[in-house]
Amino acid sequence: MKILLLSAYDADSHRYWHQNLIRQFPEHEWTLLTLPARYFAWRIRGNSLSWAFGEQRPLLEQPYDLVIATSMTDLSALKGMVPNLASIPSVVYFHENQFAYPATDNAHKSVEPQILNIYTAACADRILFNTTYNRDSFFSGAQALLKKLPDHVPAGLLTQLRERASVLPVPLENELFSPAQKLQTKLTDWRDNDRKALRIVWAARWEYDKGPTHLLAILEQLEKQNTDYRLCLMGQSFRHSPKEFKLISERFKHRLVQFGYAESREEYLQWLRSADAFLSTALHEFQGLSVLEAVACGCTPVLPAREVYPALFAEQYLYNCAEDIDQEATAACNKLSEAATERDTRMPPDVSYISWNNQRGAYEDMLNSITAKN
Template sequence: MKILLLSAYDADSHRYWHQNLIRQFPEHEWTVQTLPARYFAWRIRGNSLSWAFGEQRPLLEQPYDLLIATSMTDLSALKGMIPNLASIPSVVYFHENQFAYPATDKAHKSVEPQILNIYTAACADRILFNTTYNRDSFFNGARALLKKLPDHVPAKLISQLEERASILPVPLETELFKPVQAHLKALTEWRDNNHKALRIVWAARWEYDKGPAHLLAILEQLEEQNTDYRLCLMGQSFRHSPKEFKLIGERFKHKLVQFGYAESREEYLQWLRTADIFLSTALHEFQGLSVLEAVACGCTPVLPAREVYPALFPEQYLYRCSEDISREATAACAKLTETTAEHETCEPPDVSYISWQNQRAAYDAVLKSTTAKN
């Protein structure tokens, strides 16, 4: 099968997904086109222009058996600009949707990204979401938006899209579930020299939607309580990352064993394998790959009871959320204390169902059934 895969905003999680997808199905002939995950407003609106009238056009004009695109792809415009794409069976994969992002004063308020999500879904044969939370927030948001439009709104559009929708998570690499000994010197020292300290990992993009203000408040309370802990703080930083990260690096230097991006995938996983707890403060999360990876590596999750987390994990791993950051930090610290007390007898939840070993058959069925319908 010849498959064209388009990732219009190729963020780390998107790349993780399509690279492993290709590894799982080497029997197919893959052509992959990506665009960098930057300049969001331009990328989400201009990707069809970049591809249709750029150097990549000859590749997109080739005959394919299947087209797979991420939800950032302006698929409706692309099919119009490159007509042969319109006849190819298509699957759209939603890693996220534009209806469920937390509001920020810095973001340009526009419904265009949401409309583009609807257009792309409308011209796909199959619509895949990584979680039920992602699917439900997309359809609920789309319904609410369409109700605001003045006239000639197609009454059955959402129900038609729902009929084409399925849940198919981003699978984890099967290797994550295999026990591996830590070999890196720094990590071995963290494990051996700080065996009495609570070893906490926080790993996410260094952006406002991952809750840096909440993380700072939690660390301040842990200090006030004289909690014995060490923090491994990882993730991709940016030129304009929130100021809280700089403050954390300055105020909690004595607690930090890692501050910033891990030098390699191996090192990142080794930090997870030698930690006790994975802490999240995310204000938005559609699947939480970093959390799932950490749990697969043996970490016990401590997560806010919002977004996708309540659908993925039992209540015992969740702390109460509040609009008051200080109150939420108090709840998180209490959950950390509770989890620490139970750590020796409480095993991390089982997330093996989301491994490629257990998800490959479902992906294979989607690929085959989509092409069979056309």
């Protein structure tokens, strides 16, 4: 089967997904086109223009059996600009949707990304979401938006889209569930040779929607409680990353064992395998790959009871959320204290169901069914 895969805003999680997808199905002939994950407003609106009239057009005009596109791809426009794509079966994969972002001055104000999500879904034969939370928030958001439009809104559109929609998670690499390799000395030394300190990892994009304000409040609370802990703080930083990260590097230097990107994928996983707890403060999360990877590596998750997390993890791993940030920080610290007390006896939750070993069959069925119908 010849498959065209389009990732129009190739963020880390999107890359993780398509690289493993291609690796899992070498029997197919893949053509991958990507665009960098930057200049969001231009990228989400202009990707069809960039591809259709750019140097990749000859690749788009090749005969394919299937097109797979991420939801950032302006697929409806691309099919109009490159007519041969219109007759090829297509699947759209939603890593996220534009309806469930937290309200903030930093968020994109335009409604256009939401409209484009609907257009892309409407022109696909199959719509896939990585979680039920992603699917449900897309449809509730789309319904609310369509109700606001003045006239000529097609009746039954969302019903049609629901009939084509299903949930298929981004699988975790099988290697995560293999016995951990012996850790390097520099990673096992968290400045605490007797292992009394709680080893905490926080790993996410250094952006407002991952809750840096909440992270700072939690660390301040841990200090007030005289908690003995060490912090490995990883993730992708940007030119205009929130100021909280600089404050953390200054105020909590004595707690930090890692600050910034790990030097390699192997080192990143070693940090996870040598940690006790994985802390999330996310205000926006559709699947939480970093959390799932950490749990697969043996970390106890300490997560806010919002977004996708209540659908993935039991209550014992969730801390209560509150409008008062200090109150929420206290709840998170209480969960971290539980993790410290039980770290030698508590087993992390089982997330092996989301491994490629257990999800490959569902992906294979998807690939075969969409082409069989056409």
